[in-house]
Structures are given as structure tokens and as C-alpha cells.
Amino acid sequence: MKKVKVNVADCNEGQMLASDIFDETGRLIVVKNTAINDYIKNRLLEMGIKSIYVFYNTGNHSNPVEFKESYEDDVNLVKEIINELSSGKGLNYENVKLLSDNIYESVKTNYEIIDCLNEVKRVDEYTYYHSLNVSLYSMLIGRWLELSEESIKDLIQAGILHDVGKCRISKEILNKKDALLPDEFEKIKMHPVYGYVMAKTIPNLNDDIPQAILTHHEREDGSGYPFGLKGDELNLYSKIIAISDVYDALTSERAYKSRQTPFDSLRTIQNIGYGYFDTKILMTFLSNISSYYIGSKVLMNTGDSGYVAYVDPLRVYYPIVCIKSDYYDLSKEKSLKIDRML
Ligand SMILES: [Fe+2]
Known part of the structure; x- marks a missing residue:
């Protein structure tokens, strides 16, 4: 997509950043693909940043209705694939390839995907929805890591x-509600x-995919299952x-637990994440995904509604929230919490 340099002061709300922005100490302030709003604009101006690169003509970036329709179709295809494979009849690789090509090729911006994943959370038929969601999140991470098209399609299939x-x-x-014995x-x-x-029986599937499933x-840190392998023994x-x-x-909502807000989930994943997950991939995930929640409407524990004005890429679970034209830094206003996304 074409990039243009613009004066921060002349930026329009909703224009998308075309490169990461760092402060003078090299600290990441705003991540690429963030939609500019007044809070971010003022923050950049306060820091003395006068010009930035934005994507040309990307004001209207989302068509959530269309994506939600294709999402439901994709869930049905995932269901067919899983059922076919689990029935032991064998699976034609073409079906998996077709779905992954479809997911990859369809004109879905990252925004549409995250919007939809945020909204469509089903308790029933969890495995099918979860499998599609994992493939979509993995596709996003693949994009953020700038992997090749081939690798991203493999990732979708693995998901x-x-x-x-x-x-x-x-x-x-x-589906057990109580703790497992x-x-x-x-x-x-x-x-x-x-x-x-099961995946090994699918002809033509890249060998890295069954390995990733395993x-x-x-x-x-070797604390996982089934073998307790360590990081250098795991594929990307x-x-x-x-x-x-x-x-x-x-x-996600499950039989045994209610869903967390994305910000609580980001906090949980960051708390458990170091040692558990690959640090570079985790940082890439946290800093990028959090920026997509900028602009999201939220309901606070006070009953007020507002929207997320800014998320610091290095402190993703304490967003700045705008409520009735005032900005609140949730790292400072400890009594204020996001109850749920609207
Ligand atoms: Fe699993």
C-alpha cells in the first residue's frame, strides 16, 4: 500500500500509520497500522514529532458485516474438515488448501478480523470456532512478523x-465445569x-504442520506437554x-468460565508469557494486537461508556480511555476498570 508523509497537525482522524513511531530514547510509542485519533495526534505533537508516514487513502478500512458472513461460512468449512478427518475416512488436502487460500486471499483487513474475533465468541461448537480463530490470529502474527505468503498459508492450515x-x-x-482430575x-x-x-494422513501437507500440531x-521453558520440549526444539x-x-x-466464553476483556487477557498473557512463549513473537503480538483496540467502545465499571484513545505498546493492559471528552490513564486511575467491550 502506498505511503505518504504528512504533517501531524494536518492528520485526519482514522488515517493509518505506515511505520512504527519511537521516542528519542528508542522506545516504541505507536505501532504501525494504528488509526490516528486526537489523543495520539496531540501526544505526538507534545513529543515534538512534526511529520509521520500514513497509508494513502485508507480512511474507510472496515466492512465488518461482509467479514462476519464469510467467517460463519469458514466455520462450517472447518467443521467439515475436522469431522471428515476424525471420521477416519481420510481427508483430501485440497479442502484444507482451498480454505486456507480463501482465508488468505479474501480482502480482509486486520481490523475486520479483530473486530469480528472480538464479537463472535460462541460457547457451543467451541472447537470449530476456536480452530478458525486460532488460524486467523496466527495469520495476523505471520503478517506482523512479515513471513512469506507460503508460510502464512501453512500457519492458517496449522491453526x-x-x-x-x-x-x-x-x-x-x-466441557467439564470443575477442575480436571x-x-x-x-x-x-x-x-x-x-x-x-491424523494430520500425517493428509497427503501433501507441509511436514511442519503436523509437527506444529504435536x-x-x-x-x-520445557513446562508444556506432551514431551516437555524446550524452545529450540519447537518450530516457528x-x-x-x-x-x-x-x-x-x-x-472466549466457555462452559466453565466467562470471557475476559482483551485488556485483561493481554495482562494475563504478558504475566504468564515470559518463559512460556517466544519473547520476540510475544512482543510482536502484544504491541500489534493492542493497537487494534484503539477506537473500540468500552463499558466501564462505573457504568459510563467511552472509547480506547491510546494503548502504550509496552504496557498494553493499561489503556488511556476517553469518557465524556476526558482522558483517563488506567495505570493511574486504579479504581476505574473496563467491564466489557461494546
Ligand atoms: Fe490444544
């Missing part, structure tokens, strides 16, 4: 298939192995899927 092994685990265990957890821990075996619950796809998987689980 669709990552939990396919769960079809070998009983529904009672998967040790032997039940041992059964859950087998789903990456079942998924690996290791998507392994952690950098598995490291990316691991983050998408946990983030989607945190922001």
Missing part, C-alpha cells in the same frame, strides 16, 4: 487443524499426539499457534 485430536477425547472431559488431564494431554497422527502445548508455527491458542481461550 485449522491444531486441535483436531480433541475429537478423540470425550466431551464430558472437554489428574487422569482426565492425562487424557487431554494426548490430543496433540492424536492430532499429529507441539502446540509445549512451552519455551508451533510457537505462533501457542500464543494464538492461549489468547483465544482467554477471550
